[in-house]
Amino acid sequence: MMFTPDPPWLRRFRRNLLRWYDRAGRDLPWRATRDPYAVWISEVMLQQTTVAAVKPYFERFLERFPDVAALAAADESDVLRLWEGLGYYSRGRNLHRAARVVVEQHDGRFPEDVTTLQSLPGIGRYTAGAIASFAFDVPAPIVEANTVRLYARLTGLDGDPRSTAGQRALWEFAEAIVPAKRAGAFNHALMDLGATVCTINEPRCHDCPVRSCCRAFADGRQAEIPPPKRRRQLLLTGQS
Numbered sequence: 001m002m003f004t005p006d007p008p009w010l011r012r013f014r015r016n017l018l019r020w021y022d023r024a025g026r027d028l029p030w031r032a033t034r035d036p037y038a039v040w041i042s043e044v045m046l047q048q049t050t051v052a053a054v055k056p057y058f059e060r061f062l063e064r065f066p067d068v069a070a071l072a073a074a075d076e077s078d079v080l081r082l083w084e085g086l087g088y089y090s091r092g093r094n095l096h097r098a099a100r101v102v103v104e105q106h107d108g109r110f111p112e113d114v115t116t117l118q119s120l121p122g123i124g125r126y127t128a129g130a131i132a133s134f135a136f137d138v139p140a141p142i143v144e145a146n147t148v149r150l151y152a153r154l155t156g157l158d159g160d161p162r163s164t165a166g167q168r169a170l171w172e173f174a175e176a177i178v179p180a181k182r183a184g185a186f187n188h189a190l191m192d193l194g195a196t197v198c199t200i201n202e203p204r205c206h207d208c209p210v211r212s213c214c215r216a217f218a219d220g221r222q223a224e225i226p227p228p229k230r231r232r233q234l235l236l237t238g239q240s
């Protein structure tokens with residue numbers, strides 16, 4: 001049965017996670033701003049690409065197209081030239097198309113709600129939640145590669161977290177834990193914890209700020225969750 005967090009668990013989890021984030025969160029270039037345009041560019045680049053590889057592309061892209069109006073006015077070929085080397089060119093094409101929709105249909109302002117964000121080309125449920133929470137502090141849930149693993153362990157999920165049932169359970173969990181305040185910091189913290197502490201192999205449970213909230217740790221099952229044959233795929237799959 002899926003774990004359902006109760007109010008004391010939620011209070012402890014949120015407090016411990018946010019305290020840890022304020023002390024140990026990653027300092028990434030795209031976190032220096034809450035501009036939804038910059039958040040969006042970084043999140044699309046990070047799909048299927050590592051943080052280290054994205055950094056120089058992100059800086060060059062923002063220099064050449066500093067806002068959504070500049071991107072919408074560009075030729076697609078110029079956008080794709082800056083994308084060269086990042087791969088998955090449909091991401092670059094969708095960025096350009098979405099910029100035009102934002103300019104033409106939303107007066108150049110990014111929508112704040114997840115549903116409208118998801119209607120833009122190339123923006124899936126994760127990216128919509130990331131933009132809404134990181135840029136506007138909307139309490140929107142996120143599920144991506146690092147948080148899939150983290151949530152699966154926190155909840156002691158049995159079975160495959162990428163299955164339809166697994167995904168449904170993890171999105172429900174993400175929705176239940178996101179707080180009304182500091183949702184952006186909270187979601188960043190979840191991703192950082194998954195990337196740096198609750199790692200794919202040998203999670204650092206003794207350094208983990210939320211181990212007292214973790215089912216897998218309590219049961220000594222952190223090495224079994226998610227099931228080993230899924231791990232390589234979880235490692236290779238980016239967010240979308």
Ligand code: SF4
Binds near residue numbers: 150199
């Ligand atoms: S206690 Fe271990 S398995 Fe649980 S969330 Fe923390 S690092 Fe992950």
